[in-house]
Amino acid sequence: MRSLIAKYAGKMERDRSVVPGRAGIAAQDDVMLSEGAPDLSRLAADVLSHLSCLGVVAASPSLPFAEFLLRRANPDVKTIVPLDTETRTFLHDIPIVRREELAGNPARAIAALLSNRKGVIAEGVGIVASGPVTLEQAYINYSSVFHACYVKYLLEVLREGFLLPGEGEAFRAFRETFLRPLTAEGLSFRAGPLDDPGEVLSEIRAAGRYTVERGLVDSFFGNISYRVGGTIFISQTAASLDELAGCVDPVPTDNRSTTGITASSELLAHRRICEATGARAILHGHPKFAVAMSMLCDVKDCPVKDCWKDCTRVRMLGDTPVVAGEIGAGGLAVRVPPVIGGPGKAIVYGHGVFAIGRDGFGEAFRSMVDVENLCREEYFRRLDARGGHPSTSVSHIHSR
Amino acid sequence: MPEHMLVVDLSSGWMRREEIPPELLRAYLGGRGLGVRLLRERHTLSPFDPAMPVVFAVGPLCGTPAPTSARIEVVSRSPLTGTVYDCSAGGRFAWRLRAAGLLAILVEGNSPRPVVLAVTSAGEELLPAEELWTKGVGETVSALSGRGSVAAIGPAGENGVLFSSVMMGEGNAVGRGGLGAVLGRKNLKAVTVDGDRTVPVADRVRFDRARADVLRLFRASPVIFGELGISEYGTPALVDLMRQRRMAPTENFRRTVFHGSSCYSGPAIRAAYGAKKEGCFGCPIRCKKRASDGRSLPEYETVSHFGALNGISDLHAIVRSNDACNDLGMDTISAAATLSAWGEARGRFPSPEEIGPLLHDIAHRRGEGDLLAEGSRRVAEALGKPGLSMSVKSLELPAYDPRGAYGMALAYVTSNRGGCHLRAYPISHEILRKPVASDRFTFSGKARMIKIAEDTNAAVDSLVACKFAFFGASLEEYAELLAGATGEHHTPQSLKEIGERIWLTERFYNARNGFTRADDDLPARFFTEAGSSGEGIDIPPIDRARFGEELTKYYRIRGLRDDGSFPDDGFLGRQP
Numbered sequence: 001m002r003s004l005i006a007k008y009a010g011k012m013e014r015d016r017s018v019v020p021g022r023a024g025i026a027a028q029d030d031v032m033l034s035e036g037a038p039d040l041s042r043l044a045a046d047v048l049s050h051l052s053c054l055g056v057v058a059a060s061p062s063l064p065f066a067e068f069l070l071r072r073a074n075p076d077v078k079t080i081v082p083l084d085t086e087t088r089t090f091l092h093d094i095p096i097v098r099r100e101e102l103a104g105n106p107a108r109a110i111a112a113l114l115s116n117r118k119g120v121i122a123e124g125v126g127i128v129a130s131g132p133v134t135l136e137q138a139y140i141n142y143s144s145v146f147h148a149c150y151v152k153y154l155l156e157v158l159r160e161g162f163l164l165p166g167e168g169e170a171f172r173a174f175r176e177t178f179l180r181p182l183t184a185e186g187l188s189f190r191a192g193p194l195d196d197p198g199e200v201l202s203e204i205r206a207a208g209r210y211t212v213e214r215g216l217v218d219s220f221f222g223n224i225s226y227r228v229g230g231t232i233f234i235s236q237t238a239a240s241l242d243e244l245a246g247c248v249d250p251v252p253t254d255n256r257s258t259t260g261i262t263a264s265s266e267l268l269a270h271r272r273i274c275e276a277t278g279a280r281a282i283l284h285g286h287p288k289f290a291v292a293m294s295m296l297c298d299v300k301d302c303p304v305k306d307c308w309k310d311c312t313r314v315r316m317l318g319d320t321p322v323v324a325g326e327i328g329a330g331g332l333a334v335r336v337p338p339v340i341g342g343p344g345k346a347i348v349y350g351h352g353v354f355a356i357g358r359d360g361f362g363e364a365f366r367s368m369v370d371v372e373n374l375c376r377e378e379y380f381r382r383l384d385a386r387g388g389h390p391s392t393s394v395s396h397i398h399s400r
Numbered sequence: 401m402p403e404h405m406l407v408v409d410l411s412s413g414w415m416r417r418e419e420i421p422p423e424l425l426r427a428y429l430g431g432r433g434l435g436v437r438l439l440r441e442r443h444t445l446s447p448f449d450p451a452m453p454v455v456f457a458v459g460p461l462c463g464t465p466a467p468t469s470a471r472i473e474v475v476s477r478s479p480l481t482g483t484v485y486d487c488s489a490g491g492r493f494a495w496r497l498r499a500a501g502l503l504a505i506l507v508e509g510n511s512p513r514p515v516v517l518a519v520t521s522a523g524e525e526l527l528p529a530e531e532l533w534t535k536g537v538g539e540t541v542s543a544l545s546g547r548g549s550v551a552a553i554g555p556a557g558e559n560g561v562l563f564s565s566v567m568m569g570e571g572n573a574v575g576r577g578g579l580g581a582v583l584g585r586k587n588l589k590a591v592t593v594d595g596d597r598t599v600p601v602a603d604r605v606r607f608d609r610a611r612a613d614v615l616r617l618f619r620a621s622p623v624i625f626g627e628l629g630i631s632e633y634g635t636p637a638l639v640d641l642m643r644q645r646r647m648a649p650t651e652n653f654r655r656t657v658f659h660g661s662s663c664y665s666g667p668a669i670r671a672a673y674g675a676k677k678e679g680c681f682g683c684p685i686r687c688k689k690r691a692s693d694g695r696s697l698p699e700y701e702t703v704s705h706f707g708a709l710n711g712i713s714d715l716h717a718i719v720r721s722n723d724a725c726n727d728l729g730m731d732t733i734s735a736a737a738t739l740s741a742w743g744e745a746r747g748r749f750p751s752p753e754e755i756g757p758l759l760h761d762i763a764h765r766r767g768e769g770d771l772l773a774e775g776s777r778r779v780a781e782a783l784g785k786p787g788l789s790m791s792v793k794s795l796e797l798p799a800y801d802p803r804g805a806y807g808m809a810l811a812y813v814t815s816n817r818g819g820c821h822l823r824a825y826p827i828s829h830e831i832l833r834k835p836v837a838s839d840r841f842t843f844s845g846k847a848r849m850i851k852i853a854e855d856t857n858a859a860v861d862s863l864v865a866c867k868f869a870f871f872g873a874s875l876e877e878y879a880e881l882l883a884g885a886t887g888e889h890h891t892p893q894s895l896k897e898i899g900e901r902i903w904l905t906e907r908f909y910n911a912r913n914g915f916t917r918a919d920d921d922l923p924a925r926f927f928t929e930a931g932s933s934g935e936g937i938d939i940p941p942i943d944r945a946r947f948g949e950e951l952t953k954y955y956r957i958r959g960l961r962d963d964g965s966f967p968d969d970g971f972l973g974r975q976p
Contacts, residue, residue, distance in 0.1 A: 116892060132835075261637050268626070
């Protein structure tokens with residue numbers, strides 16, 4: 001168990017979701033174990049002692065966005081609702097607990113909220129998340145809350161500007177220091193087409209790892225596939241793209257076997273994209289600026305309310321089409337394949353980016369980088385145009 | 401709104417509807433929890449004692465549009481295992497029972513002659529059933545078709561087969577532990593329910609939002625709605641996966657790969673029988689599959705045990721075995737596993753041609769069937785080879801070899817009803833990666849995982865919801881559904897605490913009936929013989945020392961002594 005604690009503490013630092021040295025992780029076996037920053041590991045253990053769960057993560061996020069969201073919310077607001085569809089599907093909402101509510105017994109106050117939700121934003125503390133079944137789940141839920149707050153804060157700033165003391169400075173530091181140039185430079189991809197299954201698996205593992213390392217997806221999300229003849233090699237459901245060894249399913253395209261029941265929930269989308277485009281390589285990530293920008297729409301008085309699943313329009317962000325659609329057995333697998341063939345990339349509303357490579361992952365990876373860079377540039381162009389002040393633009397954010 | 405149960409004394413014919421104390425429902429929810437609580441005063445009675453009750457109970461979500469929640473729990477003491485026993489089943493019965501204004505039926509006493517208990521919204525009556533006695537389930541259900549939904553026993557239950565089932569008219573089974581035999585001893589051939597009341601929802605907005613969340617998670621789950629998932633292929637979707645993971649029990653668990661398994665995989669069944677989807681009331685998953693001729697098609701456990709476990713790859717023979725068990729009212733897992741143990745003991749597994757007649761002999765206790773009707777443990781002991789019964793607490797193990805999933809190994813022995821995969825269902829995370837994946841070849845952390853899952857599933861069985869729903873959703877959404885349905889506050893944590901109370905109550909009953917740590921053990925084969933390694937996957941024997949260490953951890957997490965016993969005798973007295 002201690003090795004698992006060390007593993008996830010390391011992952012949180014590597015993916016830059018936590019202030020270095022400011023994470024505490026607790027796990028219970030027949031005894032309680034905790035590691036990390038003394039105050040946070042103690043809090044994690046105290047929270048965990050109130051819950052029927054395996055693990056708890058308590059950490060200070062590397063960006064203050066969650067804290068800002070909490071402080072920007074009206075005092076009577078008890079939860080923050082993620083705007084991106086992926087995390088909202090799994091988190092529903094994120095409870096917030098304010099400093100005064102933590103005054104007595106902070107662990108009990110946080111545990112009361114975690115008894116009903118996967119993650120909590122605690123003012124002055126950070127994000128606290130639980131893992132009911134495994135310790136990895138606590139890490140995933142922390143990561144999900146971090147992702148949801150990141151995207152939501154980008155959109156709030158664009159819509160409302162900075163409202164709190166210090167926000168502007170913190171955001172400038174985020175823009176100038178935290179964000180790094182995003183490129184595919186220095187990465188090595190096989191050219192393809194690939195026919196040898198061993199080579200395919202090796203390339204999938206490498207491309208998945210690159211996607212996480214370059215920040216195009218948080219570790220737990222995303223999926224990846226490569227087609228060889230009548231077989232799609234695809235990452236398994238709930239697989240981390242940076243840990244794909246043994247987590248890729250070979251799925252026959254004629255469905256003569258159901259071994260792929262553990263394949264990614266986006267198997268159908270990958271299959272349809274293969275069929276529609278002939279592409280061999282497909283990469284799906286959740287780059288945050290692309291997720292955020294996909295939710296900005298210029299249509300006023302639109303009758304569609306649940307844009308994320310019901311919008312039938314194909315919008316464009318630069319040369320990249322944006323479509324709506326539910327994940328899994330929803331509409332994404334219907335709406336992405338018709339639009340992705342030409343540009344080689346597509347954004348799913350509030351969800352993430354699909355990118356294809358005709359023969360190899362290099363093309364797909366570079367496309368995803370391009371989409372995210374375009375969205376990042378466009379985001380800051382719009383923000384600069386408003387001088388960081390509340391928006392008066394016709395663009396609005398569909399928040400349902 | 402007050403909830404009621406019908407109490408029926410078959411000995412006297414006395415029946416009365418009683419209000420269920422609200423504090424019991426707050427503490428035990430319904431379903432399994434309520435049934436277990438209602439056994440409190442009589443849990444040490446023999447399963448066949450006339451005073452031993454059989455409880456049919458639904459949960460607080462039944463009758464609402466909560467997905468997968470129209471399920472019935474049947475609770476009593478098992479004649480096969482001697483443990484407290486419950487089993488849930490889908491179909492239409494639960495919904496019609498709730499619509500008759502009842503949350504539960506408690507049946508006690510023995511009727512002097514065969515009867516059918518017929519329940520409607522207007523009242524209940526006992527009908528003579530001499531003409532139905534000896535009839536198969538199909539004929540019985542047809543004869544009662546005008547009376548709503550039917551739960552019936554077949555000849556196996558009448559003749560005291562220790563793994564006889566209570567069959568729902570829609571083809572679902574209350575299987576495994578032999579509760580059909582308990583009803584048979586009571587001379588209760590069937591129960592029919594035909595209500596017409598609606599169930600109110602306290603907070604419709606909250607309920608609908610939670611329901612939408614559940615359905616979205618179902619759609620996001622490849623196991624549920626994926627193109628290779630159980631909605632498409634039913635549970636036989638697992639056949640190929642278990643083969644690939646090298647943990648398909650074969651020839652009485654001597655091996656873990658059966659090369660003929662593709663003959664009865666999900667796609668093979670669909671191709672051979674034109675399998676169509678069918679669902680329990682209000683269930684969007686519709687995992688049950690029916691042939692184009694209307695026959696109920698077998699589940700994963702059934703095809704695997706009548707297949708690999710007996711070395712048979714003939715799909716049509718397997719489907720015939722399933723048909724026979726359903727009509728005779730017999731559990732397919734225990735029937736197939738008992739035949740397999742008997743086959744190994746005599747040096748030859750039964751052929752496809754032999755199995756049909758043997759199943760009828762078991763149900764009617766004819767010839768060798770009389771011994772086989774006692775289940776694999778008693779068969780193996782009678783033949784002087786007790787080690788050949790692949791069971792825990794006399795309940796035959798299902799089709800997940802414990803050498804291929806160590807959480808499953810632990811959960812088999814900690815299960816309060818014997819060797820069952822559904823109490824903790826670690827296959828969900830060890831194999832199906834839901835809600836997240838865990839390392840199937842380690843015991844590390846498994847004691848805590850199993851404990852939490854047992855508590856969770858005890859709550860799920862008391863709601864009563866289908867375990868398959870939790871391949872996508874979680875208690876988070878079901879607590880919201882419950883809060884919306886009842887207007888009362890519930891959280892996943894509070895539900896798990898209820899589940900823990902139910903689980904410990906069951907364990908306490910079992911302890912009072914003589915069960916100890918010695919009963920929490922796997923057959924020796926799993927510690928001494930390897931499975932079928934290959935294709936880069938090693939299936940070694942389970943490390944007994946490490947297994948024992950994790951079991952001790954499990955007891956400590958449960959608040960038990962290291963020998964698995966309770967620290968004091970006062971547990972029940974502290975429970976509501």
